[in-house]
Amino acid sequence: MKRSLFLPVVSFIGFLFLYIPIVSLVIFSFNKSKLVTVWGGWSTKWYGELLNDPQILGAAWISLKIGFVSATLATVLGTIAAMVLTRFGRVRGRGLLTGMVTAPLVMPEVITGLSLLLLFVAMEAAFGWPAGRGMLTIIIAHTTFCMAYVAVVVQSRLVDMDDSIEEAASDLGAKPMRVFFDITLPMIAPALISGWLLSFTLSLDDLVIASFVSGPGASTLPMVIFSKVRLGVTPEINALATLIVVVVAIGISISWYFMRKKAKT
Amino acid sequence: MAEPSLAADAKPWNNSAATPFIRIKNITKKFGEFAAVDDITLDIYKGELFCLLGGSGCGKSTLLRMLAGFEAPTSGSIEIDGQDVAKIAAFDRPTNMMFQSYALFPHMSVEKNIAYGLLREGVPKGEAMDRVADMLRLVKLQDFAKRKPHQLSGGQQQRVALARSLIKQPKLLLLDEPLGALDKKLREETQFELIQIQETLGVTFIVVTHDQEEAMTLSTRIGVMKDGKIVQVGEPPQIYEDPNSKYVADFIGSVNMFEGTVDVAVPDTLRIKSPEAGIDLLVEPIAGLKANQDVSVAIRPERIAVTRHKPEGVANIVEGEVEEVAYLGNISILRVKLASGKILKVTKSNLLHDEEPIKWDEKVFLSWSNAAGIVLTT
Amino acid sequence: MSAFQASSPWRKTAAFLARFGLTGRALIIAVPMIWLLVFFLVPFLVVMKISVAEPMIARPPYSPLFVQGPDGWSIKATIGNYAYLWEDSLYINAYWSSIKIAFFSTVLALLIGYPMSYYIARSPEPKRSLLLLLIVLPFWTSFLLRVYAWIGILKTKGVLNAMLMKIGLINEPLIIMQTDVAVYIGIVYTYLPFMILPLYANLVKLDDSLLEASADLGAGPISTFFRITIPLSMPGIVAGSMLVFIPAIGEFVIPALLGGPDTLMIGKVLWTEFFSNRDWPVASAVAIAMLILLVIPIMLLRLAQSKGADT
Numbered sequence: 001m002k003r004s005l006f007l008p009v010v011s012f013i014g015f016l017f018l019y020i021p022i023v024s025l026v027i028f029s030f031n032k033s034k035l036v037t038v039w040g041g042w043s044t045k046w047y048g049e050l051l052n053d054p055q056i057l058g059a060a061w062i063s064l065k066i067g068f069v070s071a072t073l074a075t076v077l078g079t080i081a082a083m084v085l086t087r088f089g090r091v092r093g094r095g096l097l098t099g100m101v102t103a104p105l106v107m108p109e110v111i112t113g114l115s116l117l118l119l120f121v122a123m124e125a126a127f128g129w130p131a132g133r134g135m136l137t138i139i140i141a142h143t144t145f146c147m148a149y150v151a152v153v154v155q156s157r158l159v160d161m162d163d164s165i166e167e168a169a170s171d172l173g174a175k176p177m178r179v180f181f182d183i184t185l186p187m188i189a190p191a192l193i194s195g196w197l198l199s200f201t202l203s204l205d206d207l208v209i210a211s212f213v214s215g216p217g218a219s220t221l222p223m224v225i226f227s228k229v230r231l232g233v234t235p236e237i238n239a240l241a242t243l244i245v246v247v248v249a250i251g252i253s254i255s256w257y258f259m260r261k262k263a264k265t
Numbered sequence: 266m267a268e269p270s271l272a273a274d275a276k277p278w279n280n281s282a283a284t285p286f287i288r289i290k291n292i293t294k295k296f297g298e299f300a301a302v303d304d305i306t307l308d309i310y311k312g313e314l315f316c317l318l319g320g321s322g323c324g325k326s327t328l329l330r331m332l333a334g335f336e337a338p339t340s341g342s343i344e345i346d347g348q349d350v351a352k353i354a355a356f357d358r359p360t361n362m363m364f365q366s367y368a369l370f371p372h373m374s375v376e377k378n379i380a381y382g383l384l385r386e387g388v389p390k391g392e393a394m395d396r397v398a399d400m401l402r403l404v405k406l407q408d409f410a411k412r413k414p415h416q417l418s419g420g421q422q423q424r425v426a427l428a429r430s431l432i433k434q435p436k437l438l439l440l441d442e443p444l445g446a447l448d449k450k451l452r453e454e455t456q457f458e459l460i461q462i463q464e465t466l467g468v469t470f471i472v473v474t475h476d477q478e479e480a481m482t483l484s485t486r487i488g489v490m491k492d493g494k495i496v497q498v499g500e501p502p503q504i505y506e507d508p509n510s511k512y513v514a515d516f517i518g519s520v521n522m523f524e525g526t527v528d529v530a531v532p533d534t535l536r537i538k539s540p541e542a543g544i545d546l547l548v549e550p551i552a553g554l555k556a557n558q559d560v561s562v563a564i565r566p567e568r569i570a571v572t573r574h575k576p577e578g579v580a581n582i583v584e585g586e587v588e589e590v591a592y593l594g595n596i597s598i599l600r601v602k603l604a605s606g607k608i609l610k611v612t613k614s615n616l617l618h619d620e621e622p623i624k625w626d627e628k629v630f631l632s633w634s635n636a637a638g639i640v641l642t643t
Numbered sequence: 644m645s646a647f648q649a650s651s652p653w654r655k656t657a658a659f660l661a662r663f664g665l666t667g668r669a670l671i672i673a674v675p676m677i678w679l680l681v682f683f684l685v686p687f688l689v690v691m692k693i694s695v696a697e698p699m700i701a702r703p704p705y706s707p708l709f710v711q712g713p714d715g716w717s718i719k720a721t722i723g724n725y726a727y728l729w730e731d732s733l734y735i736n737a738y739w740s741s742i743k744i745a746f747f748s749t750v751l752a753l754l755i756g757y758p759m760s761y762y763i764a765r766s767p768e769p770k771r772s773l774l775l776l777l778i779v780l781p782f783w784t785s786f787l788l789r790v791y792a793w794i795g796i797l798k799t800k801g802v803l804n805a806m807l808m809k810i811g812l813i814n815e816p817l818i819i820m821q822t823d824v825a826v827y828i829g830i831v832y833t834y835l836p837f838m839i840l841p842l843y844a845n846l847v848k849l850d851d852s853l854l855e856a857s858a859d860l861g862a863g864p865i866s867t868f869f870r871i872t873i874p875l876s877m878p879g880i881v882a883g884s885m886l887v888f889i890p891a892i893g894e895f896v897i898p899a900l901l902g903g904p905d906t907l908m909i910g911k912v913l914w915t916e917f918f919s920n921r922d923w924p925v926a927s928a929v930a931i932a933m934l935i936l937l938v939i940p941i942m943l944l945r946l947a948q949s950k951g952a953d954t
Contacts, residue, residue: 011762014755015774018781018835021792024802028795036795037805081675091672099942100679106941108893110913111930115686118927121703122689144682147675167335168368170355172382172433177667182381186372205785208895208910212917222787229900233795241788248783256776260769 022245029238036233046235050243053236055224063204063221066135070142071199075192077143078150078199083180085151086158087166104148113212116141120213133215141213142203149202150195157191158184271464272312273485276500286311286469287332287437292341294327301327303493304341309486314463314470316480318516319490325473328490329439332471333362346436356385361435365442367426369414375401375425376410382433400428403462420451427459431466440472444479456482477517481505489513505565510643514563521569521609523562523638527554534580534635537562541607547580548638561641566612568637571599571623572630580635585609587627599623601631687934694927695720705923724928733912734929738936740907744823745891748830749838752887753880755831756838760879761872763839764846775843782836790829790900797825797901821903829897834890838883845879889941893933909933 029047033040050056081101084091091097104112120130120137130137165187169179185192207222214223228234277283285308294302302324309315317325330336332343334355343350350358361382370378376397383393401407404424414422423443430438443459444452460483463470474480480487481501488498489512497504497513508514511522525539525546535550537560546562554560575582585601588608592615599611609631613623623629657667696705696719709716728734763774781789796802797819804816819825849872857867873880895910902908909929916926 007758007762007765010755010758011774014759014835015777017755017832018778021789021796021832022781022784024796025788025792035800036798036802037800077675077678080671081679084672084675088668088672093672093676097672097676097679100683101675102945103938103942104683106889106938106945108890108895108910108933108938110893110895110910111690111933111938114913114917114926114930115690116682118689118693118923119682119686125703140682144679147678162366162368164364164366164368165370167355168362168364168429169370169381170335171333171360171362172429173356173385174381175356178385183370201783205787207787208914222785225787225791226896226900229791229794233798237788237791238795241785241792244788245780245784249780252776252780252783256772260772 022241025238025241026245028233029235029242031235034233034235046239047243050236050239055219056221056236056240059219059221059224062135062218066138066142066220067200067203070139070146070203071196073139073143074146074199075150075196078147078195079154079188079192081147081151082154082158083184086155087163087184101148101151104145105152107145109206109208110212112145113141113209116144116209117212133213134218137213137215138210138218138220141209142199142206145209146199146202149198150192153195153198154188154191157188161187272310273314273464276485277310278308278486283310285309286313286346287471288342288344289328289332290342290344292328292331292343293339294324294331294336295339300493302331302338305493305495307488307495307498309469309471311469312467313485314460314472314483316472316474316484316487317490318474318477318480318487320475320516323490324493325490326441329362329441329471329473332437333360333439334358359436360439361430361433361437362439363426363430363441363443365445367414367422369422369425369429371414374411374413375406375417378414378425379429379432382429386433396432397428400432403465404428419446420455423447423455427462431462431468434466435468438468438470440470442474443472444476445474452479459483481517489516506639508563508639508641511561511563511641512643514639514641519566519610519612520563521566523564523607525560525562527556527558527560529556535640537638537640541603541605542581542583543603543605544581544583546638547635548640549636551640554640554642558642563639563641564633564637566598566610567614569609569611569631569633571601571611571613572632573623573627575630576632579632581638582630582632583609584628584630587623587625587629590623590625592622597622601629690927690930693924694724694931695722696924696927697721697723698922698924703923704921724924725932727925728928728932733907734909734932737907737909737912738932741892741894741909744826744830744908745888745894748827748834748891749884749888751827751831752835752838753884756835756842756883757880760839760842760846764843764849778836778839778843782840786833787896789833790897793825793829793832793901794820797828820901821906823902823906825901826898826906826908829901830887830891830894833897834887837886841882841886842876842879845876845882849875885941885945892937 028036030042030044031040032043032045078101081097085094085098085101116137117133120133124130124132130140161184166179166183169183170176174182205222206220207226210220210223211226214220225237225240229237287307287309289305289307289309292302292305293300305324305328317328319325327336331338332345334350334353338351345359348359370381373381376394379397379400380390380393383396384390388396397410398407401410404427406421406424406428409417409421409425414425417425423446427443444455447455456479472480472483481504484501486498486500487504488495489504490496491512497509499507504513505517508517514520515522523537523539523542523546525537525541528536528538528545533550534547535554537546537548539546539562548562570576570579583603585603587599588602589600591598595615597613597615599613601609601611603609611631660666692708693705696708698704699706706719708718708720759778763771763778766774794801798804799816799818799820801820803819804813807813808816819828853871853875854867857871858864862870892908893910894908895914898906898908898911899914902911913926913929913933916922916929920926
């Protein structure tokens, strides 16, 4: 067993590496000066500017709406796909479904974004729907790639699960739909929640795909951030980043607390 | 209404007029080329506690799952109480299963677990909970109604699983290695409880097990399985005293096996030449043997007597040297080596706190009557 | 089965539809299947179609596939776009550059991530859970914002240079922003949790008694590490590396924000073709080329992996 200091030291450096950028984001969100090299004193003025910036607030609201809908749709579709692939026995087209469900995980976002945009354009030319691109097309795009993540998470939980419990329910007279809602769903509930949260985060954070399939009036938060930061450092964005870090930290701490509590029973 | 008679007493399988409750006809299950269950035909009678006994991979669990409806047979038919169940899905069959892993619903309390089947039938909640309370009393878990499965011990979980599967009063209860996860003492107690419950409720049980002691204790009849086929069916004493093959003889209990060839049959005795034994073995004659035919003779360890002096008037006597003595309290197990090098296993009950107990390296005489040997041709 | 069930209109409709193969089961399978066919598979066909079209000043800005001429319908397609990719060295260079950058980033992430995973896996609770939490937290915060954070640190008038100059380590600011180095830092930084988590999952299951047995049989710590630990953690190493290497190849955000005009990555090239040059057919051709050269071999690799491995 390594009792040397090598591991702890390297790990410490690694953690520093992970956190220095985040810490710097937070610190400079309170810097009165716009310049990174000059410390102008503590100030929360950037937070004020952030909360008064209609462009950012509007984009945040749009992103939240898109995230919520996409995550929910993706969780439903991904769970169905996972059930079909693990519990349905022989399925015609299983290989095709497996391929299509897992492919988005390896597909570069530029390709997914481009292909979906071209699809929407072609569909509009042919059927008139979707009429123009905007929130709807972003939701469709996000749902499509997020369901792959949900399917992976749910599938691994289903595979680990003791399926004799579902057989027992069936043996006691429950029809397949009943078995799913009474037994399977409660048992995979944690996987569904993680899948939803994962999809929500991915949707909220997506820049590339949204840029391709979005339209006028539907700028998502990442799109707005990207256009602002291309021009350089803007402390407003630091303020936004700090708020996000705080929310995530609180969220993770709460879930950690609940998980430890559950483990203790 | 007449008292229902116990199948164990009435023995309907000996009565040609009795109608079997479960008819398994030429059932085969293939996975690709491999036949897990190979053309099995079996009749089981109402109220039986029938055990399917065999080692792992013999097909017993597959047969059980076909009865439950979790596997579809490749060919053949299954009738339960006169009804062909082939097209009936698992949730509609009049069978219930007790799973090896118990398969209790982890997010439901003991009560809700047991009530589940009744609610699916459409029984009103009030009535269902009353029946659950009765069942809890039967399996002695009244105080555990509100607990969740992970809060129970293994033995308690097993009883919940049993209660859950019995409460629907199925025509047939299928049990997959029900006592496998319990320790020895608990297993013994539970075995008798299981028999009592079965006799009280009159439900037909089919139990799958690899433990031959369990099969011998529980069953009205045993079906020994090997490689997807049933090699012998019979009541426990029959299977033990009258195995039809070396496999069955060896599987149930311990046995000493001599190889030999048929020599001569005189009116009461059959003579088998056996170089292994060093003597000609004398056994009770059976029909259908030819001279010089290769046979095996099986002798149970408890049928062999161990003495220091040569006994008089016993049909079979050999000499040997004691290699090992295992003192188990109520019995001792001796391993005795014959001149030919063959080692015999002999059990001796320690009834009398008597003379010098037999020790290692002693030269002893082993003897048995001509009724003790079982002649096997397969 | 009750008489009520047998005669209910639901059953009758179900039985009727079942004759056409429209069982409840089939409908359930159809839902994700149709969604993915329409929104995942068909788009690739569309991309293929446009990759053989010509750019036009029109809405949409490409030529149609089927043209109605005096003699009826004919197909108008050209492989000119692909020829263009092949001829212009930009694309081939970008392809190799992407692979190179992704590869070395993966190696760096492995070198940093492995010791960290090992340390966390070997830590006792509750320290272990806490450390995992610290790894996971950056993962859940915005990817875009974390990349942005490095701009402030790495730029010429940034934090790093300011500190180094203040200590006196350097006299002139280091030019890191808008170079490949910044891209390496960015990729390793953002993808480090993806390397650590699968490695951790694997290392935490490592049986201590195996390491003890190795020591008992005379192997020193370094020998045990290379002969026992590394081979046994190979599935984790492969999983982590794939999770870094594959997405890194097609990265856009990191080269766009941290890299310079000289930083060639194929994801950025595709974006530029589409948004800056407005050349949809060429962008499509780049996408198809990426699929054939990168994604399909990767998918085949994963398929082989999942068929071979069985954990």
